[in-house]
Amino acid sequence: MIAIQFDHFGGPEVLTPVEVAPPAPGPGELLLRVEAAGVNFADTHQTDGSYLNADRLPYIPGSEVVGRTPDGRRVLARVSNGYAQQVVAKESSVFGIPEELDAAQALALLMQGLTAWHLLRSAARLRTGETVVVHSAAGGVGSLVLQLAREFGAGRVLAQASSPSKARLALDLGADAIVEYPLEKGADVILDAVGGELFDRALASLASFGRLVTYGNASRSAFTPVDPARLNRLNASVVGFWLRPTLAAPGAVGGPLTELLDLVARGRVTPVAGGSYPLAEARRAHEDLLARRTVGKIVLRP
Structure with a gap:
């Protein structure tokens, strides 16, 4: 073969x-x-x-x-x-x-869908009414996070995108707006897989008790040092997330994947x-x- x-x-x-x-x-x-x-x-x-x-x-x-x-x-x-x-x-x-079910849409629900689910539920612990900012919002994970954040009770869902066409896709998927840093008002949750300068700018735009979840380094930049004193001043958290060990936890795959498939079947989420x-x-x-x-x-x- x-x-x-x-x-x-x-x-x-x-x-x-x-x-x-x-x-x-x-x-x-x-x-x-x-x-x-x-x-x-x-x-x-x-x-x-x-x-x-x-x-x-x-x-x-x-x-x-x-x-x-x-x-x-x-x-x-x-x-x-x-x-x-x-x-x-x-x-x-x-x-x-x-x-x-289209094969690409089905595959979107596995590694990327489970990543999106756990970013919001397990890492960010999203609460009803909170504001979420999604980096790389037109990507595999980002496009699902935009939709799931709304399903999970987010108040506002904001997007970052690298081109006008990707920004349009993010808006079509339900983003309230396309944003740049610094934000006019701090966000409760920011999800970042880019790293580098974008990570640092995002950290400065967190609301009090906000959570910046880092789950990748697409920029291939050197990892940004995080000063604990800066987190104290911001009254904020940086949360790391990696899917591979998460999948070994009891209930980390079957339940979330069943929920994702059901949301797609009911037309609530479109991969x-x-x-x-x-x-x-x-x-x-x-x-x-x-x-x-x-x-x-x-x-x-x-």
Whole structure:
């Protein structure tokens, strides 16, 4: 079968189509025929060696797929080595999905949807009526946070976007306004996956008892030191969030994912399906993602 693999670090250019043997399922596992594999920003950190938990090389990236079980069921699954034509998944990590649900929209609900859910519920602990600012609001996580924040009771949902077209998408998804820093009035919750200068400017725009949740470093900037005395003066908090260990907590996947699928089925949340790339063009998908040329969920199709 064909898979996308890299054997050294260096960014998108290390991604290469290779012929590998199909994986063999063990006890409690299923062999899936992949319909689409999700592309996440974390995958780009893996290829350049900056991921929080480096994997051994050579490595096939990809943490989520939509695929078919041997008996024909269409499923959404958390996996390892998902950039491939076939993949093995634990039966406990497989969730049935409707035939009519677009694969990109389904994949948007897994890593990015669970990230968005936990950012608001577990990390920020959003309270009714609070103001939320979402960075990268047209991206996979951001576009879902905009919609979920409203569902979870936010009073105002404000967005940051890098282009006029992305700003328009954020407004179409329900953002009350597009904002720049400094804010006229401090925000209760700010969600940041960019880091660098944007992180520092956001911190200065928190309301009293506000929470700035950092969950990525898309800018690839050196991490900004946070002075505890500054937090004292701001009467604010900085909260770190990483999805991988969160997924190991009891109830962290099944309940939230069921809620997300229900919200989509009822038309309350609409995942944004972005670009679709042939599996062999994984390098181009990563390049477009890093260059911020994409919106919503992008996928690879074998």
